[in-house]
Amino acid sequence: MRRILVVGSVLAVATAGAVVAAARFSDVRAEPVEASAAQHQLSLKADTGITPVGAASLLPGGQFEFAFQITNHGPAAVERLIVRTEKVAGARGGQDLKIVSLSGGTCRIERGVSCHFEELPAGETRTVRVRAQAETTRAAGEKLKLRTFMATYIPGLGDQISCGVLGRTATTEGTFAAPR
Helix, strand or coil: CHHHHHHHHHHHHHHHHHHHHHHHHHHCCCCCEEHHHCHHHEEEEECCECEECCCCCECCCCEEEEEEEEEECCCCCEEEEEEEEEECCECCCECCCEEEEECCCCEEECCCEEEEEEEECCCCEEEEEEEEECCCCCCCCCEEEEEEEEEEEEECCCCCEEEEEEEEEEEEEEEECCCC
16 A cells, blocks of 8 residues: 555655646746748748729829738747848839838838838737838839848848848739829
8 A cells, every 4th residue: 555655655756746847847948049040930921913093093103002011930930030122123213112101110212111120029920011102203014013022130240231131022012003
């Protein structure tokens, strides 16, 4: 009887210790991963089409909207991630994207939209909505094409910071109509 009691007590103590150890282990958060090493756990989605504002079609000089999302599907936070949208230069389009407004908190205007995520937690999705204005020099039938891509910091010379592109780009586009 004594042997059963001793074995039962040892088993109870071992089980309690395992439960406490498991609880402590589940509370441990994975260390953040550098964006360049975590591109497999990130996904980027962007609107495929431009949405005109205040008109049925995209017009020269008119405003338009588009959005993109970045999601971290991984087990750890991702550090030092950049998501950029740039205009693909056209014959009369110029290179800059004239931004009217944007949402996203960590985004700024830099010849397009540049969102800097110092840390994107695991399981989190961020959506950025952009309103921009088209050039007045565009003609009916011309395309407006935007490319959105993920990137990370590459140490540059002096105070310059370069971006290394991660993964594939997402394209958003529209065709200009003739003003009525």
